[in-house]
Amino acid sequence: MNAKNLIKIVVIANILCFAGYKGQQNIVFSNDLFSGISSVASSPSHTFLNPNPWDVQLFSEDISVFNDHAYISQQRLLGLPNATIETANPKIGILGTSQANVLDFYNKDFSTAFVSSEVMGPSFSIKTRINEKAFNIGLFTRLRTQVSVVAFDNYLRFQNQNIDRPAEYFLKPINTSFMNWGEVGLNVSTQIFEQSDYKWHIGFNLKYEAGFDAYNLQNLDDLKLINEVDVDGKSKVSAEEYNIQASYATNYNFQQKKYNFKQQGKGFGIDFGLSFINQNDDEEAYDFIMSLNLLDVGYVNFDGANHRFIGNKIIDLEQNPAFENKKFDDPEEFLRTLSQEVYGNPNTSKVSTGFRIGLPTSLHFSLSKNISKNKYVSLNWIQRTPIFENTLQRINAITASYSVQKNAIGYGFSTSLYEYRNLQFGAYLRLGPLILGSDNLFPMFFKHKQLHSANFFIGLKLYPFWDNVFKRHRRQKCNC
Template sequence: MKKVLLVGIMLIASISAKAQSYIGYLTDNYSGVNSVISNPANIADSRFKTDINLVGASAFLANDYIGVGFSELVSSDFDYDTDANLMLSSNNNFSGNVDILGPSFMFNVGRTSSIAVFTRARSFVTGNEFNGESLDDLDDSIDESQDFIVNEGDFFASGHGWAEAGLTYAQELMNKEEHFLKGGLSLKYLKGFGNAYVTGRNVTIDYDADGATLPDSSTIGTLESTGDLIYGRADDYDDDNYEYEVPNAKGFGVDLGFVYEWRPNYEDYVVTGADGEKTVMKDKNKYKLKLGLSLTDIGSVNYKGSLIDNYNINNTITQDDYDNIEDSDDLQNLYTFTQATEDMKAGLPTALHFNADWNIKSNFYLNFNTDLSMRSAGENVLRTANVFSLTPRFESKWFSFYLPVSSYQYNGLQIGAGLRAGPLYIGSGSLISTFTKNEIQGADVYAGLKIPVYYGRPKDSDGDGIPNKEDGCPKKAGPIENNGCPWGDTDGDSVMDNEDKCPEEAGPVENNGCPWGDTDGDTILDNEDQCPDEAGPVENNGCPWADSDGDSVIDKDDECPNEMGTVANNGCPEPVVTAEVQKSLNEYAKTILFTTGKSTLKDESTPVLVDIIGILNEYPNANFTIEGHTDSIGSEATNQKLSEKRAQAVLQFLITGGISPSRLTAIGYGESKPIATNMYKDGRQKNRRVEINLAQ
């Protein structure tokens, strides 16, 4: 050791912290087994049948103490004093890590769970709370013989290397179509390769350029210091032979995570087999929004029999003492030194991760990720810095491209780029920033090879949405309900059997494939029958004739369809024989003439009788009596016979003229019903008469 250990550590530990791995790549749904690093739940319902990682490596180093331009850094004449830009503060930090993912693989166990086995080697260094403002000037002040005071206080630096062998189990916890939740747990066996730390407690250094007077009266600088330095390490390194043995160190770690997916278009990713069983597509991302939450690196490695050196540096030494320090033995001669052997526990860099992934459209995504350290700076503590990343990406099965934009605690904005092409993944979270920023405060890079075995979409040759292995007709499109086969047309009527209500009997499309029937049996088919449930004649389009007035005479025969009548009168109401009609009949009857003393009708009576027939026809349902009367001349018996014969003569004429015999009755009254006196000629003429009266 060329300089005092304290000063050496302070000069080294002047930088700031972040230790993320595979930046950008782990947001990819096709990162496979690698994704267990950030969230063990990721491998459930993944896009892989299996995924085998051959090797992957990620390296990261960053700080908030020094910045260097890329062109100066690669220049052959780079000079730290002139080309480096120091960003000094009372709280400078640093961190670096190397993360190697060795042979690892994942596979699915049934439809809802997955298992991963992974190997990993990691090394990690961090430093926190160093007073960079004071430390940068310490050596210069001593060399230039200038007074200087360093009030360092507490500071921490630690380094750890270990290997992991992990087993991850992930399981679907909820699948309610639109809402999906999965969880995962990783158990890790840890094997320590080495651990060391340096802690300063209440450290101060006061350099006085003329602090001591030599015997020759010249002066020399003095270095007055206070506080404690603690140096702990695994005691498996032989300083003399430079041989390293793997220490007796092991431990266990746990990672725990959950992922929620919102799947508003869930039905678009469901395939229904011919048996009706629904299967969700494994080869497709189904979410519009995905939220992940995980807690990683819970645990520690226990180093048995480690050495803990304690230097109490409350002393004043000269500049010559300072310049002659070569190793820790020289420090032990200058300061109070104690050493203890005890077990040393190196905690893992526990961190909380939140991830939100938005499927903008099709293959384009926008990811927001944050990593928050769950450990505070302290003795032998590894901690990540808080980081916020926004990563747009294009993602497909065989190719993805990422453009992460990240804001790191202590280190500002970084822009990177990465890609995945089949088995290769490569990238950097700071690639663009490295070539564009004037000051590089950190850089990272990752690369790896794997063997991905993706889920393919079930083959569907006919494009009917039913996989060939479940399709009864894999080369002909058909509906699920017909086992993936097209519907047939058994009866050849152009109506498919699934819509044909009479699949084995030809019929027109408009009757759902059934032949037209004759429901009412009126010989008119139902498609032409305007009254298919009521029998009716052809001339009335299959409907029964109506009887609007309900007189049992159908309208077509009813001469008075809106007025109730009789069948005999063609549906019209019967005329009523009024007193005027009766009088008219009798006026006609008085003019009927007979041959004197006989029942023979005179010819001049014919017109009168014809008119009477006309009147009787107007009342077809009325019955009449024909009454014969005589005067009193002659014997009563003779007059009776004469009256009867004359009534019969008129009745016969009327029957001959078309009047129904059933309507007529002939009666002779002789001289029994005179209407005038028979004493005079005029009266006797009135009594000789024929009357036609309405039968009561």
């Protein structure tokens, strides 16, 4: 692992964002009446609405990317595997504004990026009765990975534009986290207020969280950067007045260059959902739904390494033999070297072995209205709501959609506003057991002048798509 200066600790999350993906439950598909256990992560009470008596999720994968820091010029997602991507270099005329397949930068004062992937493994739900009361009970498994960087002070914009760095610069505080973790959850949903003229569904998920890899990086105060230019015009950046905390745990063996799968942390999480529904008892379809959900309340405690760097000692970030052109075997070696520079002792910076990463807590509000037989319009609003320290950050999104929902087939189209400023268009198709979708469809198939976001969802599930409420009612024995 190459690490040349202290700035790279602060910007490492940014670099990861450009190589990764951002994932979440496909918003359009989560409104589907027959989504069942597939939508449990976005609406714990939605499983009770499913008219089918059971459903089994074999697997699903939701991957996407969103950032406003970097882009690939004149390219589409499906074209990337065969493309040779160059990094922008204004000194030699490589620019994304004038040629294709260039990784270039927006060079904003502050940058935001979200990175994650969500894989749902074998999961199921089933309707049952307990003491004559109807319940929907499900078990689900997920493998989740996420990085979030919100309002990162983009000091790199000077270098990216070949502009002289200021003589003095105060890098604003930042708190960014990464986590790779597994999740096993129990979903329970049922109806309350059964004497009401309307239906009220309540649901919750209890989740055990198994942590595999994580880091948290905090620049707690303004980090003072000094740029000095010598008589030959060569500049050198140094840092002083720093207060940085860096924590990490990983299963990757840097010496053997392989991943050793084992648990590094554990924790618990909970999701809660409440739905108000206008629906006749003898019909699959509903007239209107309003749902409010609080998602991912919890955290994971990790056993790893926690380093702290506080001081006013000037540290050369460039032209420093301790970092310049040196290859580090693992993160710990780099942090020990930095500790030697800051404190004169490689062991002083390590203050503890434990740290905590909060789950990406959010509020999810949704409305859905039936406009004709099997046809619905929906509105979803997801707002990140961090609760715990060092929490992951979920992307904000507002989505309006139109869908056709039948037992054997469903499809829909959506318009989304990510971070309340980036307009995206999506669609989904549920054809028997196969589900395909994207909340950001166009970048997959059409070249974009600045490709900076994409999304794709695929799933395979088993459910009685050949059946419906009317057929089940006809098979029931009755004394007529």
